Amino acid sequence: MQGSLEIYHPQKRLPCFISTPSSAVSSTCVIFIAGLSDNLFACDHLSPLQQHLAAKKWSLVQPFLQSGHTGCGIASLQSDVEDLDILIEFLQSKKGYDRFILIGYSTGCQDSVEYLRSGRFASKIAAAILQAPVSDREYLMTLPDTARYIALAKQMIQNGDADELMPRSAFFLPITAYRFHALAAVGGDDDKFSSDFTLVEMREKLGHINCPTAVVYGTADEYVPAHVDLKALGERIVSSLGSSASSELHIIEGANHAISGDASHIASFVSFVMKFVEKI
Numbered sequence: 001m002q003g004s005l006e007i008y009h010p011q012k013r014l015p016c017f018i019s020t021p022s023s024a025v026s027s028t029c030v031i032f033i034a035g036l037s038d039n040l041f042a043c044d045h046l047s048p049l050q051q052h053l054a055a056k057k058w059s060l061v062q063p064f065l066q067s068g069h070t071g072c073g074i075a076s077l078q079s080d081v082e083d084l085d086i087l088i089e090f091l092q093s094k095k096g097y098d099r100f101i102l103i104g105y106s107t108g109c110q111d112s113v114e115y116l117r118s119g120r121f122a123s124k125i126a127a128a129i130l131q132a133p134v135s136d137r138e139y140l141m142t143l144p145d146t147a148r149y150i151a152l153a154k155q156m157i158q159n160g161d162a163d164e165l166m167p168r169s170a171f172f173l174p175i176t177a178y179r180f181h182a183l184a185a186v187g188g189d190d191d192k193f194s195s196d197f198t199l200v201e202m203r204e205k206l207g208h209i210n211c212p213t214a215v216v217y218g219t220a221d222e223y224v225p226a227h228v229d230l231k232a233l234g235e236r237i238v239s240s241l242g243s244s245a246s247s248e249l250h251i252i253e254g255a256n257h258a259i260s261g262d263a264s265h266i267a268s269f270v271s272f273v274m275k276f277v278e279k280i
Contacts, residue, residue: 035106218255
């Protein structure tokens with residue numbers, strides 16, 4: 001994949017990778033928001049997706065947020081929203097884009113949902129695609145000692161130590177009490193897609209989304225516990241969106257969390273995304 005690496009956040013020296021068509025560029029830009037601990041080029045489908053977007057004269061932008069790599073343990077959804085605000089301001093003022101489509105992958109789905117709630121340029125978002133909007137809480141509860149670490153995080157937060165680090169054994173990278181609680185506790189700030197939410201609870205989290213929105217799952221997602229019915233979860237998410245949002249659910253049989261490895265899975269994702277955005 002070709003493109004240019006540019007600094008969009010001068011204060012924090014945060015870069016984004018911009019892939020533009022070789023011919024005239026339209027004003028539409030697709031922003032891919034990667035998942036927890038990911039970096040640029042997080043998914044195998046990005047290169048073929050970029051080629052298809054280029055045929056429409058659309059650009060693909062991959063930002064590196066403060067939460068990239070190990071930064072995810074000390075960042076938050078709100079800090080990601082702030083980074084995305086600065087990114088979109090840069091893309092408008094320096095690159096001339098004025099219409100944006102968000103593709104959130106994994107935790108990038110939470111970012112997309114939060115941006116559509118509180119982002120300064122939320123009105124500029126023409127559509128959103130949520131790839132693997134799964135529950136960190138439900139996955140973490142399949143691991144030993146998670147309940148004990150949730151209790152510790154709550155105690156640390158109550159003691160005024162929300163920004164202090166948890167023990168090394170709590171997570172696979174350094175993480176604050178706040179972020180661990182956000183990911184692992186019921187009702188934490190990152191807890192937006194859990195399968196045990198009632199429809200009312202899910203609508204409280206997603207009902208503000210009124211742009212066209214697609215939800216994509218792979219049936220072999222390794223971060224989804226066995227008891228979760230992905231189709232039912234996807235249908236509940238779709239039905240919880242704002243009343244003016246047109247929405248679609250796409251399930252790729254056998255695909256993993258990142259929709260990686262298998263060429264047919266990648267092709268299915270790219271084909272679905274392009275058909276979806278053609279309607280926008």
